[in-house]
Amino acid sequence: MYEVDDDTLQPVPEIDRLVHEPARLMILAHLYVVESADFLFLMRQTGLTFGNLSSHMSKLEAAGYIDIQKEFVGKKPHTMLQITNAGRVALREYQKRMKQVLDDLPD
Amino acid sequence: MAYAMNLKQIERKAWVSHFEDGLWDIALAMFMLTPAIRTFTDNVWFTLLFAVAPLVLIGGKRFITTPRIGRVKFGRERKDRQRRILIAFGLTILITHAALVIVLGVLNPSETWMRVVTIGLCLGAILGLVAYLLDIPRLYGYFLLLLTGWVLWEAFGDPTGPIWLALSGGVVLTIGIALLLRFLHKYPKLAEEVLDNNV
Numbered sequence: 001m002y003e004v005d006d007d008t009l010q011p012v013p014e015i016d017r018l019v020h021e022p023a024r025l026m027i028l029a030h031l032y033v034v035e036s037a038d039f040l041f042l043m044r045q046t047g048l049t050f051g052n053l054s055s056h057m058s059k060l061e062a063a064g065y066i067d068i069q070k071e072f073v074g075k076k077p078h079t080m081l082q083i084t085n086a087g088r089v090a091l092r093e094y095q096k097r098m099k100q101v102l103d104d105l106p107d
Numbered sequence: 108m109a110y111a112m113n114l115k116q117i118e119r120k121a122w123v124s125h126f127e128d129g130l131w132d133i134a135l136a137m138f139m140l141t142p143a144i145r146t147f148t149d150n151v152w153f154t155l156l157f158a159v160a161p162l163v164l165i166g167g168k169r170f171i172t173t174p175r176i177g178r179v180k181f182g183r184e185r186k187d188r189q190r191r192i193l194i195a196f197g198l199t200i201l202i203t204h205a206a207l208v209i210v211l212g213v214l215n216p217s218e219t220w221m222r223v224v225t226i227g228l229c230l231g232a233i234l235g236l237v238a239y240l241l242d243i244p245r246l247y248g249y250f251l252l253l254l255t256g257w258v259l260w261e262a263f264g265d266p267t268g269p270i271w272l273a274l275s276g277g278v279v280l281t282i283g284i285a286l287l288l289r290f291l292h293k294y295p296k297l298a299e300e301v302l303d304n305n306v
Contacts (some may be wrong), residue, residue: 033118041177
């Protein structure tokens with residue numbers, strides 16, 4: 001009988017489900033490579049709809065993965081979004097875990 | 108949602124999206140067309156096209172591009188790269204300016220080809236660096252067009268010479284306008300109230 005070593009199954013349960021969701025993964029990846037971006041920029045780059053992006057943003061903000069900054073452009077207030085250190089760590093960790101999981105797949 | 112998790116490509120895609128609007132193309136075309144147009148008319152006001160080109164670029168970015176694709180601040184790596192290249196760009200302008208003064212002013216060669224080669228090399232160095240700085244491959248093609256137009260102008264002389272530069276400028280302008288129209292179609296302006304309540 002084939003025996004399963006518990007250690008080899010470790011990476012799968014440790015995958016961060018918040019990051020694993022494709023739309024949120026895209027948002028984090030986009031914020032990871034820039035200093036900050038506004039809502040419209042993320043909408044255009046990710047191809048997500050307004051409602052979809054808004055709801056994922058709220059979840060990422062609640063998890064502390066992104067930070068919302070209010071700033072002024074001229075006299076108008078403007079909202080910029082930035083990935084936090086926790087968000088960066090989460091994305092890197094996710095990448096590492098997924099790599100582990102996929103590298104162990106049989107050919 | 109097909110998506111490759113390649114962070115470098117994502118960053119580059121974000122960068123390139125700022126050049127989808129065709130404004131750089133239109134501004135460059137204006138720079139190419141102005142000297143050619145000036146040779147066909149005595150009206151000095153056409154020289155103002157040189158000054159209008161940066162205004163088209165800056166105003167277009169502010170009133171056309173940003174309201175449609177949003178605002179982004181790029182990361183330190185891209186900023187550092189731009190800073191390094193800007194320094195190199197400044198040095199290149201100084202060196203090429205010195206080369207132009209020495210070759211055309213002091214040595215003052217009588218052969219047309221020497222003048223053409225000097226100006227061509229200087230223009231090529233500066234404009235190639237602009238393409239590299241902006242990281243937009245189609246600009247290399249434009250600069251080849253500009254150089255070709257310039258060389259043919261020098262080779263044919265007035266009055267037919269400027270037509271070549273005007274033709275090159277016309278090609279770039281057509282591409283710029285086509286890109287701008289595609290950009291306006293692809294990215295319609297969103298209602299401001301939608302964006303104000305975005306998070």
